[in-house]
Amino acid sequence: MAASFISDFRLMWYLDELKKNEFLQFKQLLKQETVQRGLQPIPWAQVKKAKRQDLASLMTQRYGEQPAWDLALCIFPKIHRKDLCDKASRESAENAYRAHIQEKFIRMWSRDSFTEIPGCFDQTLTREEHESLEEYFTPRVPRRPHTVVLRALQRVGKTRFLMKLMLAWSDGTLYRDKFSFIFYLCCRELKQLRVTSLAGLISRERPDDSVPLADIVAQPERILFIVDSLEELECTLTEPESELCRDWREERSGKMVLSSLLRRKILPESALLLAAMPMRPEALESKLDHPNMQELKCFQDSHVKQYFCCSFGDRGRAMAAFSWVQNNEHLFTMCHIPLLCWMVCTSLKQEMERGRDLAATCCRSTSVFLSFMFQAFTPKGATRPSQQGQGLLKALCSLAAEGMWTDTWVFGEEELRRNGIGDTDTPTLLDLRLFRKYSESGSSYSFIHACMQEFCAAMFYLLDSPQDHPSRAVMPLEVLLLTYFRKERASWVFLGCFLFGLLHESEQQRLDALLGMQRSRELAPQLLGCLRILAEIEDPEEQVEFLLFFYALFEVQSDAFASHLMSSLREAHFPLRERPDLAVAAYCLKYCCSLRELTVSVPEIFPEERGPDPIRHSRGAAGDGWIRIIQSHLCFCRTRKVSFSCETGIFFEVFTSNPNLQHLSMTSTQLSHDEVWFLCSVLSNPVCNLQELLMDGCQLNKYSCPHLSEVLLSNANLRHLDLSRNPLMDEGVAQLCEALRQPACRLQTLWMDGCQICEHFCPHLSEVLLSNANLRHLDLSRNPLMDEGVAQLCEALRQPACRLQTLW
The missing domain is CATH 1.10.533.10 (Death Domain, Fas)
Structure with a gap:
């Protein structure tokens, strides 16, 4: 012992x-x-x-x-004191498990370490990462079990981050006194298990049974379960409670076992760390027990710069490449994902060594992937892949397409052989750094990154016909596009964009030269025809993810086609989630000459530029990008209605750019005092033709009312104003009533539902009813007017001077 x-x-x-x-x-x-x-x-x-x-x-x-x-x-x-011997036995088992975990995850890290640069980034947690992880499980609610949801954008390296966590715990530098056992559960592997139990999942990770499993689970508060890629299992956590497991030895499907663990039906005292895509936590937060929501940051700008310098060696060439990428929003965003940063560096370095113009060969994400692919398959000194290389490329793309349609990311020998990849081909693909070993035995493989699999799947449709594919799961091009643009498969992130990117004229020329093929040119009209059909369907918001649609057009970069396609679009609804979305929206919206309704939501993607002065900050880099997007659209189309949700005042400058803009909805958009002032100053401009302004639930207060009063007096076009669910209070309403009584006010409809107006200020409202000849509709719902206030309003309503038609 x-x-x-x-x-x-x-x-x-x-x-x-x-x-x-x-x-x-x-x-x-x-x-x-x-x-x-x-x-x-x-x-x-x-x-x-x-x-x-x-x-x-x-x-x-x-x-x-x-x-x-x-x-x-x-x-x-x-x-x-035999208890001390028992304690020593447990610690011995814990140490053995830690040693096993350390050995296992070092092997996993080494297997994927071909992108590592010595002295640049390694498997050791940074000080910031270590501090963040320590805070994750700081008690937020007394005696509540710990559940942490780590929000991570798709493919930013969350698995590598979790591997670093496991290695830090195994060497005793993290959670040493907090958790005796940490079990890593990969949902990609879990969904392959038809039947399992929590005991079975734990046993898969244990090197021996020196400590009975019952002794381990007897201290659940000393256990942390890490669940990687939760979206892979599509756990909704909505199963009836009667179907959930109550016993850690009970066998069910992997999804049901995991749901039972997450909903605290099994080992409720254990800690959970769930890594999931950003759209998943919103659905999870209400179903988990007091989750601690965290966000995983990817590479910072300084990390990207450091990576370039280490990768190129030559600082002058490194800085030239970095400067090129930094000025290209799409490529720079790619570089914030470590593995893709390596791929971009590799492609740029080889193109520069061959004396090629980066603007012609690596200006978009598709072109970078294509450069990387053909550099891999073209022998040194040759100008194009060999016949054997072309055959292997086709086989690789065939495998990728099957994987996309079957939701497979890890491939065994049977899948490889079915798609034409033999035993002698796998070492080649590993050497070319297109494949990596997935299992320690080496019998299963995956693409180096999910984006690479998507790119190869897109290539398949240009290299071969889906009717000839060995798997019946692979669908025709039309089905692929409809599936992609409807966002029916969460794992399809860039597939459609890559497909259309390969239609770009420069990529067409490279495909012709490198493969001596014309299929891509034959396929182009079919692809563009499918896109046209999607643009013309009724109720496009229900059928198409607009941003995906825009990205496809952006990758094609055909002004003539974009103009022809977008000219008939009458409404568009999309969120702007990341910086590259800005340029994409700007490119597409300028062709929407018939657009009548635009809905945009903008989360906090420019936090560093936000400040108290919205005018000053509108001149910043991010602000200019945002303004350019909307102004590029407003200057060229006749949109009448805009709805948006964001946390920045710089949007408002655009209202003086287009006299066609008549409707603006900002429902539930949180506005600061300075942003309200900025909006009102713009709306007071004589050039502004806004007729309807909806500000329901914008956190307006009595200090906002003087600015709104100025708009009522100076904007002769404003007819409808919604101020519902804002705590205007009596003081604010009094100021608004002063403006509403003036002859210059042309307002016809006013909503003040739930504005905390009491009976003391009904006399002000009564005066408005008697003096304003334009006001026709007034909503005072959910305000404590009391009988006294209503009586005063009724007195005004009886007077002949009152022109009101509807009162809520």
Whole structure:
């Protein structure tokens, strides 16, 4: 019963557990035990006066670490402290498990480490990462189980981050005193299991059974379950409770076992760390028990720059390439994902070494992938892939297409052979860094990155016909496009964009030259025809993800086609989630000459530019990008209605750019005082023709009302104003009523539902009813007007001067 490495500190800690009389007994028995074992005894005078720390040092120095520990374990039962032996046994098993985890994850890291640059980034957690992880499980609610949801954009390297966590725990630098066991559950592997149990999932990770599983789960508060890529299993957590497991030994489907764990039906005291895509946490948050929502940051700008310098070696060439990428929003965004940063560096470096113009060969994401692919398959000194290389490329793309349609990311030998990849081909694909070993046995493989599989799947449709594919799961091009643009498969992120990107004229020329083929040119009219059909369907919002549609057009970069396609679009609804979305929207919206309704939501994607002065910040880089998007659209089309949800005031400048803009909805958009002031100053401009302004639930207050009053007096076009669900209070309403009484106010409809108006200010409203000849509809729902206030309003309603037609 021994541990692999026990220092005298460990022995000292165990001796500290002994009471005074037990420690005296230990000393007596130590003298007897050394004699019985034929060991040279420590002089009794030293033993007798030694304190616990001193005795631990004496034993270790005289006998060595392991024999000293064996002596102690032999003595503990004799002084009726077998509990210390049991504790040592558990710790020994924990140490063995940690050693197993360390060995396993070092192998996993090494298997994927071809993108690593010595001295640049490694498997050690940074100080910031370590501090963040330590805070994840700081109690937020007393005696509540810990659940942390780590939001991670798709393919930003969350698995690598979790591997670093496991390695840090295994070497004792993270969560050493918090968790005795951490079990890593990969949902991509879980969904392959038809039937399992939590016991089975735990047993898969344990190197031995020196400690019974029952003893491990007996302390669930000392267990952390890490669930990677939760979206892979599509857990909705909505199963009836009667179907969930209550016993950790009960066998069900992998999804049901995981759902039971997440909903605290099994081992409810354990800790959970769930890594999921951003759209998943919104659905999860309400179903989990007090989750701690965190966000995984990818490469920072400084990391990208450092990576370029280390990758190129030559600083001058590195900075030239970095400057090129930094000015290309799409490529720069790609570089914030470590593996894709490596791929971009590899492509640019080789193109620069060959003296090629980066603007012609690597200006878009599709072109970078195409460069990487053909550099991999073109032998040194040759200008195009060999016949054998072309055959292997076709086989690789065939495998990728099957994987996309069957939702497969890890391929065994059977899938490889079915698509024409033989045993002798896999070492080649590994050497070309297009494949990586997925399992330690080497019998299963995956593409180096999910984006690479998507690109190869897009290539398949240009290289071969889906009717000839060995798998019946692979569907025709029309089905692929409809599936992609409807966002019916969450794992299809760039497939459609790559497909259309390959239709770009420069990529067509490279495909013709490198493969000597014309299929891509034959396919182009069919692809563009499918896109045209999608643009012309009724209720496009229900059928198409507009942003995906826009990205496809952006990749094609055909002004003539974009103009022809977008000219009939009458409404568009999309979110702007990342910086590249800005340029894409700007490119497409300028062709929407018939657009009548635009709905845009903008989350906090420019936090560093946000500040108290919206005018000053509108001149920043991000602000200029946002303004260019909307203005590029507003200057060329006749949109009448715009709805948006964002946290920036710089949007408002565009209202003076287009006299056609008549409707603006900002429902539930949180606006600061400065942003309200900026909006009102723009709306007061004589050039603004806005007729309907909806500001329901925008956190307006009494301090917003003076600015709104100015708009009512200076904007002769404003007819409909919604101020519902804003705490305007009586003071704010009094200021608005002052403006509403003026002849210059042309407002016809006013919604003030739930604005915290009481009966004391009904006289002000009554005066408005008598003096404003334009107001026809007034909503005062959910305000505590009381009988007295209503009576005052009714008195005004009876007067002939009152022109109101509808009162809520």
